[in-house]
Amino acid sequence: MQILWDFYELVGVSIFLILMIPITLPCLAGAVPGYFERRRRRQLEEALPEVLESISSSIGAGLGLQQALTELSRTRTDETGKLLSQAIERSRSTSFDAALAEYAINSRSVLIQRVVNLLSTAVEQDAPLGEITNSMSIEYDRLNKLINTRESEMSGQSLLLLMLMCLLLPGVMGFMFAVFGLAAVGAFWGHIHAVMVPYLMASAALSVVVSGRMLGRTKQSMWWIPFWSTLSAVLYIGLFEAIQVGMA
């Protein structure tokens, strides 16, 4: 119990911090599902070129689109296979077109929705599906490579930004203020904390937004603002207090 009171006293230096801490947990609950959803969507998108290539070869071997997709749903054990199995199962009670549309909607991916839309139009117009799926497979393979390039190049920068602004900056500031003015020798820092804590929280929030924008997912990154802001402020004030107590 005493630890909680001590923590409350520690964070009590700024009203912003007191308000932000209760928001952190619900926002984390919003951020984590977004992360998993994105991973699932990317898995589906990564599998898309391979799926299209398989459809193209199956059609080349004389199968129809429905047969090609049924074959795929049987052989694939990943998320794509699961969604395709659902779609095929559903097509028995509805139409194949409706099942394809459901697959596109359930994937929650714009890329897959585009492909399904294109396939539906091609089927409607009786176009050569083998050629279409083959050219789309090449195109989406290139696109995936580009998305992965952006992800790999930018994720390093984005992580660096978060580490520097949300951990290093408050750490250095807390250390510097604590070492240069020990309470044991009569220094009082209350007024500095009231300015520094909102500053560090604002810097952390800004870094989270910028790093999210770098990766092209600003909205999703906003859920992480309370977490990083709180972490940054608690690290600053915690380190400051720890040094003050340690050197007293």
Next chain:
Amino acid sequence: MATNQEESADLLYAMRAVMVLLGSGIGLESALQMIGRGGYGAISRDFKEVIKNLQRGSQLEQELAKLSRDASTKAYSRFLNTLRTNVTSDTDLLRALQQQSEREEEERNDKLAGYIEKLSGLPTILLTFGMLSPIIFGIAAMIPVIAPGLMTSGIPGMASVAAAAGCFGPALFLTVVMMTLIGYRAHSSDPGVI
């Protein structure tokens, strides 16, 4: 009207979709109709409007010319002009679109590489601002705390140091504003190709 980024983001995919549809024997109007159904952002909205106007009796050539005039990016305008030329002069649309999409893809890769390069120094710039500002203004703010005797020592300029100490809060606020402006580069320079 769609923004530069909105048009660039979906142009290549719309172009490729038209190519795939035309290559498989589907007519230009049907291809436009398919794009207009959705999934290609601003381009879908534009084409939906074109199809709506065609149903009211407007000419495809005029509609494409109007869209081309209003386009924000050169690439989109070029794409629309290619479609229009095909309507008026029956050109080899597939070949023209093939060349355009290759060029567009090359540009997309260059733009992305440029964006990555442009933002490579951003974390360090933000950290420099974020750290220097509290240190510089913090020193002034710390003097009355660390050395209270100095304030009453009669050394000239101490009054302005005391005044600077009072500006610590506004100075940090300005720093955050400045960092926001620097960080905005991540948004403004995004080519919007993915």
